[in-house]
Amino acid sequence: MNFWKRRLPLALTVIYGLAGFAMQIIPALNGYRDIQNSWMPILFGFSIAIGVASLTKYHFTKMRRQPEERVYSIITFISLVVMAVAGLIGMSQDGGVFTKLFDNLFSYVYVPLQATIFSLLAFYITSAAYRAFKVSEWISTLLLVSGFIVMLGRVAFGPLMVFGKLSEWIMAVPTVAAMRGLLIGIGLGIMATAIKIILGIERSYLGGE
Amino acid sequence: MGTILWSTFAVFLTLSIFSFLIKDNPFYKFAEHLFAGISVGYLVVITFTQIFIPRVWKPLMNSIDTGNILRSAFLIIGVFIGLLYLSRASNKYSWLSRYPISIVVGFGSGFAIAPSLNARVLKQLHSTVVEDGQSLLNIQKIIAFFRDPSFSSLYNATYGPLLVIGVLVVLIYFFFSFKNDNPVIKYTRTPALLYMMVGFGAAFGYTFMARISLFVDRMNFILNRWWPLIQNKLM
Amino acid sequence: MKKIAVLIIIIAFALMSAYGQNDSAPIEPKCKLEVEDVKNDGGTKAEVYITPQNNPEEVDEYNLKIFSEFEGQKRKLKDIKIINNQKRIRIPVNTDNVNTNVIAEVYVQQEGQSVKINSASVKTKGAWFDIKLINSFVAAIFFISLIMYLVSRARKGGSLFVRKIPGLEEIDNAVGRATEMGKPVFYIPGLSTIRDVATIASLNILRSVGQKVAHYATPLKVLNRDPVVLGVAQEVVHEAYLSAGRPDLYNEDDVYFAAGSQFAFASVAQGAMVREKPGAVFLLGMFWAESLILAETANSVGAIQIAGTDATAQIPFFIASCDYTLIGEELYAASAYLSRAPKLLGTLKAQDYFKAVLLAVTILALITNLIGIDFIIDYILK
Structure with missing residues (x-):
């Protein structure tokens, strides 16, 4: 059983890892790359079923445990089903009632909710800046001062133009240097982790050692 | 009328989300649970219309029609392996889901090695030595500064060296297996933190106004798009 | 007698030239056509070069058609008008499959009809090695061997x-x-x-x-x-x-x-x-x-x-x-x-060593670049 549960999946990782590496290095395999890549969306597509199942199960359990919160779980269910059904039926009959419902749910529910949650960042970024301001460590002070200069630099006019120049310098020299150093390190980290996975040293994705 | 109702609902949802900033409340809970459901429902639709139909069903039918047995077999095997994900529903057979995961992780890892080395490591190091065909450590520019000291010649003279030093110290900062009393590690630590914090601060400040404008956009939606609709209807 | 001979010759030349003028010698539309496989690629690309060999007055435009032929299926990829400016023109071709026949045909309009005047073809081939990637390849292999070496050393109990x-x-x-x-x-x-x-x-x-x-x-x-x-x-x-x-x-x-x-x-x-x-x-x-x-x-x-x-x-x-x-x-x-875990610590160590080597190479590149040697930049860190 150990073979089917551990060894074979590991072997598959090794084989596919080597294949993936080879397809990047050997141009002649480019053709197979596209074919192999055609599997990825298929696999992704099926994984959505796990998500839906988990969400459903989670809310069912929650409804049992917290009856006072039941109504919210029901809202999640109904919205999931309505959105999915409207979209799937609407797809086959263009311009019908379901298409309209799906479009409206998308434009007047999904999009505004998304934009609003995103816009909460206006408040959160301010509170984060404020807290960094209160911390007296030199590191946070530095972060804040540089942030302040660049922020002013973006809206600078008149006598504040000096911030414009200063922020240009900050963006062009220290920022580029720091980000580049980080990127190189991250690139190496990604490579090392990928190699560990292919060599079978790293197995966390299979659940454990 | 429909548009007004839907728009009003959108405004209601917007305000419900903002109300969370004061305190968690039933309105927020409603919006949150609605969003969770809608987002998953949308994902289901997208998966079906943009993945299943165009990238599985159509190619499969196509390759069966043209008699391309290899390709159709390949797609069918892909579907079969994808189906193994569903084994997660059972406790006994959930290990079957390791097969698709192994394939995705293995292939993704192997595929990432060369591009990550190329784009993230070698190219970045390359542009740390030369930029636009010019060496970053350019003595001519330093000489030019001493001949004619000004802010712009100072900028030109220090640009390359400061950039190079920054990249190197930040790289050294992320050595993990050398002891801290190693002089190279010891003396580059503070400069590396300096570079990083200035850089992070800059990124923070750069994004700040963009984030504020997101809020302005939402207010615009309420005041300049929804409100005129209502006004027109009432008058 | 002499005069008659001269006269005959003159008349003969005159006739000849008149003949030539009357029925203008049929111009032969010509062009040079080259179809080449692109080297160092995945085997799906080819290039077509067409060089007109007539004056623009003779042939003002050519019609270039490019087809791909794979597993017996012929598909038209391109159908372009080439205005004759007597220059060599390059047309890149992308096919979907490796080992595809790329066929180029050139037509010109003659008396309202499209006439094929030239054709050429090539089979695309996939390269087994891309010379441009050799530095990545060597670096990756070096890194992998470093990891394997340090992991085996760590397993033996090196601290x-x-x-x-x-x-x-x-x-x-x-x-x-x-x-x-x-x-x-x-x-x-x-x-x-x-x-x-x-x-x-x-x-x-x-x-x-x-x-x-x-x-x-x-x-x-x-x-x-x-x-x-x-x-x-x-x-x-x-x-x-x-x-x-x-x-x-x-x-x-x-x-x-x-x-x-x-x-x-x-x-x-x-x-x-x-x-x-x-x-x-x-x-x-x-x-x-x-x-x-x-x-x-x-x-x-x-x-x-x-x-x-x-x-x-x-x-x-x-x-x-x-x-x-x-x-x-x-x-x-x-x-x-x-x-x-020793094997994971081994990879971490390998990552550090690899980074140290890259740092050394970069510093060396900076120094050599100062004295005008671009070898490292051109071949290693490219």
């Missing part, structure tokens, strides 16, 4: 030092504090898929966190956005509880799928944090703009936040908002750091 990484050092304290306060621990393994290496790095840390949490019997909630990551996270947590000897504490519903999109996830996560008031929040993996929503909400409920990401755009927000932040590469070092 391997790893410097302190504060964010990882604090995991214990954070879980401990949550336990003292009787509050749960929240863990978010990023919002990306399992293909993202950062996600895998995060799942490694999840294993350690899971073990500690099981040890203290503190509730753990893992919120996911990707269904596959969800499945793996469930297994990781389950195994962690098993290895800590507390499988009874594991509840599959504690590792759940929160929502299907980035901001829906953020709204669910911030709601859950405010309601359940975790004592510690781990945000490790790949994040986008939602990073600050999660970090700030965690802060507002008084949780210790330990964050880490390789998304350079999000690191500033984590640093500003969180108690501890793993910066970039530190996230990848975590698995070796936490498990202290």
Whole structure:
């Protein structure tokens, strides 16, 4: 059983890892790359079923445990089903009632909710800046001062133009240097982790050692 | 009328989300649970219309029609392996889901090695030595500064060296297996933190106004798009 | 007699020239056609060169048709008018398959009819080696052998030092504090898929966190956005509880799928944090703009936040908002750091050595570049 549960999946990782590496290095395999890549969306597509199942199960359990919160779980269910059904039926009959419902749910529910949650960042970024301001460590002070200069630099006019120049310098020299150093390190980290996975040293994705 | 109702609902949802900033409340809970459901429902639709139909069903039918047995077999095997994900529903057979995961992780890892080395490591190091065909450590520019000291010649003279030093110290900062009393590690630590914090601060400040404008956009939606609709209807 | 001979010759020339003028000699439309396979590629590209060999007055335009022929199926790829300016023109061709016949045919209009005047073809071939990638290839092989060597050395028991990484050092304290306060621990393994290496790095840390949490019997909630990551996270947590000897504490519903999109996830996560008031929040993996929503909400409920990401755009927000932040590469070092497994420490060491070599090469390149030698730049760091 150990073979089917551990060894074979590991072997598959090794084989596919080597294949993936080879397809990047050997141009002649480019053709197979596209074919192999055609599997990825298929696999992704099926994984959505796990998500839906988990969400459903989670809310069912929650409804049992917290009856006072039941109504919210029901809202999640109904919205999931309505959105999915409207979209799937609407797809086959263009311009019908379901298409309209799906479009409206998308434009007047999904999009505004998304934009609003995103816009909460206006408040959160301010509170984060404020807290960094209160911390007296030199590191946070530095972060804040540089942030302040660049922020002013973006809206600078008149006598504040000096911030414009200063922020240009900050963006062009220290920022580029720091980000580049980080990127190189991250690139190496990604490579090392990928190699560990292919060599079978790293197995966390299979659940454990 | 429909548009007004839907728009009003959108405004209601917007305000419900903002109300969370004061305190968690039933309105927020409603919006949150609605969003969770809608987002998953949308994902289901997208998966079906943009993945299943165009990238599985159509190619499969196509390759069966043209008699391309290899390709159709390949797609069918892909579907079969994808189906193994569903084994997660059972406790006994959930290990079957390791097969698709192994394939995705293995292939993704192997595929990432060369591009990550190329784009993230070698190219970045390359542009740390030369930029636009010019060496970053350019003595001519330093000489030019001493001949004619000004802010712009100072900028030109220090640009390359400061950039190079920054990249190197930040790289050294992320050595993990050398002891801290190693002089190279010891003396580059503070400069590396300096570079990083200035850089992070800059990124923070750069994004700040963009984030504020997101809020302005939402207010615009309420005041300049929804409100005129209502006004027109009432008058 | 002589005069007659001269006259005859003149008449003969006159006739000849008249003949030539009357029935203008048929111009022969000509062009040079070359079809070449592109070298060092995947075997799907070819190039067609056409060089007109007539004056523009004779032939003003050519019609170039390019076909691909694969497994007996002929498909027209291009049909272009080439205005005759007597220059060699290059037309790149992309086919879908390796070993495709690329056929080029040139037509001209003669008396209202399209007449084929030239054709050529080539079969595309895939290269087994791309010379442009040789530096990456060599570097990758070098790195792999370095890892294999150091891993085998580590297995034999060489001691391997790893410097302190504060964010990882604090995991214990954070879980401990949550336990003292009787509050749960929240863990978010990023919002990306399992293909993202950062996600895998995060799942490694999840294993350690899971073990500690099981040890203290503190509730753990893992919120996911990707269904596959969800499945793996469930297994990781389950195994962690098993290895800590507390499988009874594991509840599959504690590792759940929160929502299907980035901001829906953020709204669910911030709601859950405010309601359940975790004592510690781990945000490790790949994040986008939602990073600050999660970090700030965690802060507002008084949780210790330990964050880490390789998304350079999000690191500033984590640093500003969180108690501890793993910066970039530190996230990848975590698995070796936490498990202290010799083979993982071996790879970490290899990574350091590889980086040291690259640093040395870069410094050498900077120096040689100063004295005008571009070898390293042109061939190694390109």
